[in-house]
Amino acid sequence: MPRRRQAVTIRHVAAEADVSLQTVSRVINAEPNVRPETKERVQAAIDRLGYVPSIAAQRMSGSRSYLILAINDRDRTIADWQARQGTDWVDQMLLGGMLKCAEHGYRMLFELVDTHSDHVERELAAAIAALQPDGLILTPPHSDNPQIVAFLAEQDMPFVRIGSKRQDVGIPVSMGDEGAARTATEHLIAHGHARIGFIAGSSEYELSGWRVDGWRAAMADAGLSCEGLLDAGDFSFASGEAAALRLLDRPQRPTAIIASNDQMAMATLAVAGRLGLRVPDDLSLISFDNTPIVQFAQPPLTAIDQSIAATASKAVELIIAHQKGEPPPPTLTIVPSTLVARASVARLG
Amino acid sequence: MPRRRQAVTIRHVAAEADVSLQTVSRVINAEPNVRPETKERVQAAIDRLGYVPSIAAQRMSGSRSYLILAINDRDRTIADWQARQGTDWVDQMLLGGMLKCAEHGYRMLFELVDTHSDHVERELAAAIAALQPDGLILTPPHSDNPQIVAFLAEQDMPFVRIGSKRQDVGIPVSMGDEGAARTATEHLIAHGHARIGFIAGSSEYELSGWRVDGWRAAMADAGLSCEGLLDAGDFSFASGEAAALRLLDRPQRPTAIIASNDQMAMATLAVAGRLGLRVPDDLSLISFDNTPIVQFAQPPLTAIDQSIAATASKAVELIIAHQKGEPPPPTLTIVPSTLVARASVARLG
DNA sequence: GTGAAAGCGCTAACAG
DNA sequence: CTGTTAGCGCTTTCAC
Numbered sequence: 237m238p239r240r241r242q243a244v245t246i247r248h249v250a251a252e253a254d255v256s257l258q259t260v261s262r263v264i265n266a267e268p269n270v271r272p273e274t275k276e277r278v279q280a281a282i283d284r285l286g287y288v289p290s291i292a293a294q295r296m297s298g299s300r301s302y303l304i305l306a307i308n309d310r311d312r313t314i315a316d317w318q319a320r321q322g323t324d325w326v327d328q329m330l331l332g333g334m335l336k337c338a339e340h341g342y343r344m345l346f347e348l349v350d351t352h353s354d355h356v357e358r359e360l361a362a363a364i365a366a367l368q369p370d371g372l373i374l375t376p377p378h379s380d381n382p383q384i385v386a387f388l389a390e391q392d393m394p395f396v397r398i399g400s401k402r403q404d405v406g407i408p409v410s411m412g413d414e415g416a417a418r419t420a421t422e423h424l425i426a427h428g429h430a431r432i433g434f435i436a437g438s439s440e441y442e443l444s445g446w447r448v449d450g451w452r453a454a455m456a457d458a459g460l461s462c463e464g465l466l467d468a469g470d471f472s473f474a475s476g477e478a479a480a481l482r483l484l485d486r487p488q489r490p491t492a493i494i495a496s497n498d499q500m501a502m503a504t505l506a507v508a509g510r511l512g513l514r515v516p517d518d519l520s521l522i523s524f525d526n527t528p529i530v531q532f533a534q535p536p537l538t539a540i541d542q543s544i545a546a547t548a549s550k551a552v553e554l555i556i557a558h559q560k561g562e563p564p565p566p567t568l569t570i571v572p573s574t575l576v577a578r579a580s581v582a583r584l585g
Numbered sequence: 586m587p588r589r590r591q592a593v594t595i596r597h598v599a600a601e602a603d604v605s606l607q608t609v610s611r612v613i614n615a616e617p618n619v620r621p622e623t624k625e626r627v628q629a630a631i632d633r634l635g636y637v638p639s640i641a642a643q644r645m646s647g648s649r650s651y652l653i654l655a656i657n658d659r660d661r662t663i664a665d666w667q668a669r670q671g672t673d674w675v676d677q678m679l680l681g682g683m684l685k686c687a688e689h690g691y692r693m694l695f696e697l698v699d700t701h702s703d704h705v706e707r708e709l710a711a712a713i714a715a716l717q718p719d720g721l722i723l724t725p726p727h728s729d730n731p732q733i734v735a736f737l738a739e740q741d742m743p744f745v746r747i748g749s750k751r752q753d754v755g756i757p758v759s760m761g762d763e764g765a766a767r768t769a770t771e772h773l774i775a776h777g778h779a780r781i782g783f784i785a786g787s788s789e790y791e792l793s794g795w796r797v798d799g800w801r802a803a804m805a806d807a808g809l810s811c812e813g814l815l816d817a818g819d820f821s822f823a824s825g826e827a828a829a830l831r832l833l834d835r836p837q838r839p840t841a842i843i844a845s846n847d848q849m850a851m852a853t854l855a856v857a858g859r860l861g862l863r864v865p866d867d868l869s870l871i872s873f874d875n876t877p878i879v880q881f882a883q884p885p886l887t888a889i890d891q892s893i894a895a896t897a898s899k900a901v902e903l904i905i906a907h908q909k910g911e912p913p914p915p916t917l918t919i920v921p922s923t924l925v926a927r928a929s930v931a932r933l934g
Numbered sequence: 935g936t937g938a939a940a941g942c943g944c945t946a947a948c949a950g
Numbered sequence: 951c952t953g954t955t956a957g958c959g960c961t962t963t964c965a966c
Binding site for chain 1: 952954958961
């Protein structure tokens with residue numbers, strides 16, 4: 237293998253512009269103390285030579301690596317990829333994250349980490365040691381994993397916790413789960429529903445609880461009872477089927493159901509079909525996540541859209557801002573979710 | 586910002602194992618000339634300290650960067666992400682590519698490059714200069730872009746050309762487009778079809794032509810005419826609609842259509858519906874790509890599945906093998922596609 | 935077999 | 951405002 241070296245280095249630029257290495261470095265990093273005309277001359281040399289700094293060298297000399305690591309749950313991500321159900325969480329993260337990174341000359345690297353492993357720290361430490369990223373983005377359920385969070389805080393590695401609300405360490409970016417559940421519930425109430433069932437997600441994810449909270453709050457505000465209307469799955473289709481069956485099997489069955497993710501919503505739709513219930517005429521349905529499959533459901537499902545792209549983009553922004561020494565936002569950052577109305581909700585009565 | 590340094594370096598390991606830096610380096614890189622017991626002692630120290638080499642430093646000193654760059658078309662990728670139609674090309678690339686990379690201690694980085702830009706070289710040169718990857722993976726339509734290919738060859742940067750057949754430079758990995766189209770065509774012929782229409786894709790992609798070739802060959806082998814049965818779109822839904830309309834508007838309309846991708850197949854399905862043709866009773870349909878949406882179509886579409894995960898995995902393997910100095914495969918590598926039978930093909934007559 | 939020295943491309947810290 | 955010096959952590963080259 238040929239020993240691969242940088243084609244054009246800072247040295248070439250310095251020679252070309254007839255200045256010192258340091259001056260070139262200052263121009264590259266937009267640092268002060270360079271006379272405009274010198275700066276211009278250097279910039280011209282850079283352009284002429286097509287010079288681009290080596291990230292490795294920049295990192296080596298103790299500055300930024302321009303790398304941001306997005307950490308996702310290994311098992312779940314691989315399962316989604318293999319299932320080929322169209323789950324586009326990763327794509328949306330890339331869309332928001334990569335583009336924002338590119339704007340600032342950063343790169344986003346995708347890393348899979350096993351939540352359940354007893355040596356999460358080691359996995360993370362290895363990734364950090366190897367890549368030396370400038371910051372990490374944690375996604376659920378990692379965002380609230382005490383081991384991970386404590387470890388990163390200790391390393392004082394800047395990190396954003398997507399879908400988290402805890403402001404103790406790291407920078408949380410909430411997707412407004414409670415508000416989203418409230419919105420969905422209120423949407424149904426506005427359509428005349430009173431017995432609104434809720435299928436919660438896995439308790440491994442804190443957001444599951446927040447969504448329940450939002451539903452509860454909206455029901456309470458409307459003076460409605462939640463009695464016998466709450467069930468839970470683990471985000472899988474099968475668990476959704478079971479939960480839907482239990483909910484719809486009750487004597488006073490709900491006239492509407494909110495499912496905490498699309499898989500469980502699709503399962504509910506299937507169960508309704510089996511029970512001879514038409515959606516939306518006999519049962520209204522709202523799902524969470526708004527992945528592509530719900531558009532193709534029959535009927536297309538009304539869904540809560542969590543803007544993952546916007547959230548990832550925000551996360552990158554926050555890390556870069558932190559990197560520049562700017563103070564973190566004083567209050568919790570919330571990237572709001574929206575309700576996308578389709579055909580699975582009917583007016584009651 | 587605190588000047589971030591490696592927590593544990595090769596120096597610590599050397600001290601811990603009481604050997605020189607060089608010996609540690611030899612162990613890390615599995616080089617010869619280390620006595621087994623020394624090696625063991627060093628390895629123990631590495632494990633005890635949780636040492637992981639910094640890839641920046643490795644790269645700096647002229648060795649591998651353990652980074653492989655996957656290059657995708659910017660516009661198309663972003664459009665897919667924004668459309669949220671469930672296109673999972675990127676996910677499948679990550680699935681195959683990342684996991685294979687991880688097996689060998691490499692990382693895969695995703696990069697978007699504008700095909701149409703007049704300074705593709707500059708974009709690529711910048712990415713290469715910044716990241717210093719050990720190899721690149723080109724995806725269509727980049728794989729056969731003469732500018733890109735020439736540039737990389739000149740840099741002598743190892744690269745795999747996914748979906749290409751040209752063996753002049755780089756390492757091509759074909760997905761067997763011609764064979765796949767042949768398979769689809771023969772599948773329809775076996776079901777009694779004789780007037781099998783074909784909607785080709787954008788001529789910007791060489792694979793569009795190969796697919797047509799496969800269809801032509803299968804038709805010829807069966808003694809069937811292709812007269813008036815070929816049309817083309819550009820892979821978009823709208824173009825598929827137009828093509829399907831032209832094909833189905835003919836006096837002797839086809840009894841089956843093969844569309845070069847899922848979007849155009851879905852468009853054909855929609856057009857058939859509008860014309861009062863039932864699929865599969867009045868029109869059989871086979872699509873290419875097998876992205877998630879076709880499972881959710883009514884009826885679910887029979888499709889050619891191009892195993893992108895397997896292809897990406899193979900691509901990574903080839904780059905790493907090349908990296909190790911192994912010779913490239915003497916013949917064209919083909920990752921075969923398979924036909925997934927669903928409900929959109931009916932027996933004729 | 936193992937070790938010492940030099941240097942990769944860049945930036946921090948200091949000097950002028 | 952600009953330049954010089956000294957490394958960053960690792961691998962290469964060459965000694966032993």
